Amino acid sequence: MRPTVFLTLALLWISPATAVTITVQRGDTLTRLAVRHGTTVSALIQANPQLERGTLLAGMSLTLPQAGSAQTWTVEPGDTLYNIARRQSTTIGALIAANPGLDARRALKVGQRLILPVRSAPASARSTPAVRTASIRVGALPVQGRLTTPFRTGHEGIDLAAPTGTPIRAARAGVVSESRFDARTGWGWTVVVDHGDGFKTRYSHNSANLVLKGARVDAGRVIARVGSTGNSTGPHLDFRLTFQGTAINPLSLD
Missing domain, CATH: 3.10.350.10 (LysM domain)
Structure with missing residues (x-):
């Protein structure tokens, strides 16, 4: 992939x-x-x-x-x-x-x-x-890191390992629908961007969130930094893509 x-x-x-x-x-x-x-x-x-x-x-x-x-x-x-x-x-x-x-x-x-x-x-x-x-274009993945956990049953996203503090960029333009510490699911500091056409992207385990709920972001804007908060064994980004609530493997789209 x-x-x-x-x-x-x-x-x-x-x-x-x-x-x-x-x-x-x-x-x-x-x-x-x-x-x-x-x-x-x-x-x-x-x-x-x-x-x-x-x-x-x-x-x-x-x-x-x-x-x-x-x-x-x-x-x-x-x-x-x-x-x-x-x-x-x-x-x-x-x-x-x-x-x-x-x-x-x-x-x-x-x-x-x-x-x-x-x-x-x-x-x-x-x-x-x-x-x-x-047309709508999604550019590079939010972090150019090493794929450590692929999309699979029980893990409906991809993990990209990168050093703590590495910038996390919005995959597409949209509106921030969540920016919070998610202790209930173990995702830690998390940002969710709603792209307005049924698609949402989620960025989790961040060391810091750099955008507030309600903010409009362009594709490529730095919205957070890589971390290991929540249920995590090392610094990485847990990146998820959904369409109308259904999880989709981001790497299957190319």
């Missing part, structure tokens, strides 16, 4: 009147294209009648099936909820909502089929064909 996480969550709205085309690459097959773009072979053929009369060739332009009906994604080796959401221009939350019972804490299984959220254009996009994107 790389210690750097780039989290780009894109909302992509495309007018139904705007055709989306792709260019066939060498080695592509209809099955690979269908899986890659979250559709089916039959839907691709229906959207591209010429495929019934000839062979798929590199350089061909194909029209993707129009959004508006439920499609599925078959999980391939290495797939995570994040990279599926990124490829489909949706969000992890929308995937979870479209697949009741999907547990973001568990790894996806190869061959597992997911229902993709229906991508529908808002009223403003229907009146004026356009593509509108909004």
Whole structure:
């Protein structure tokens, strides 16, 4: 796993009147294209009648099936909820909502089929064909330390060892929802940042908190310093990421 996480969550709205085309690459097959773009072979053929009369060739332009009906994604080796959401221009939350019972804490299984959220254009996009994107980026992990405890059952975060006093930086912009000594859970001095889109990040065992509850912080701002307060065996950062209360492995997002 790389210690750097780039989290780009894109909302992509495309007018139904705007055709989306792709260019066939060498080695592509209809099955690979269908899986890659979250559709089916039959839907691709229906959207591209010429495929019934000839062979798929590199350089061909194909029209993707129009959004508006439920499609599925078959999980391939290495797939995570994040990279599926990124490829489909949706969000992890929308995937979870479209697949009741999907547990973001568990790894996806190869061959597992997911229902993709229906991508529908808002009223403003229907009146004026356009593509509108909004993206959020999460840069480097809060501390460039040594991974000592990975994400696992019973420890739904990652531990990054670093010298006492090492700056801890906010992974994303947001509002500080907690800044306190958490004796009940054993996390010691803790900061929680609410990012406003269902995501929260938690930074624990700090030697000092440098922000107060209610403060707005930018990505990369120093919000605390590494320590060993609470239930800890040495100086480190316990870093946790949740989406709507569900723990997610931060290192699975890249």
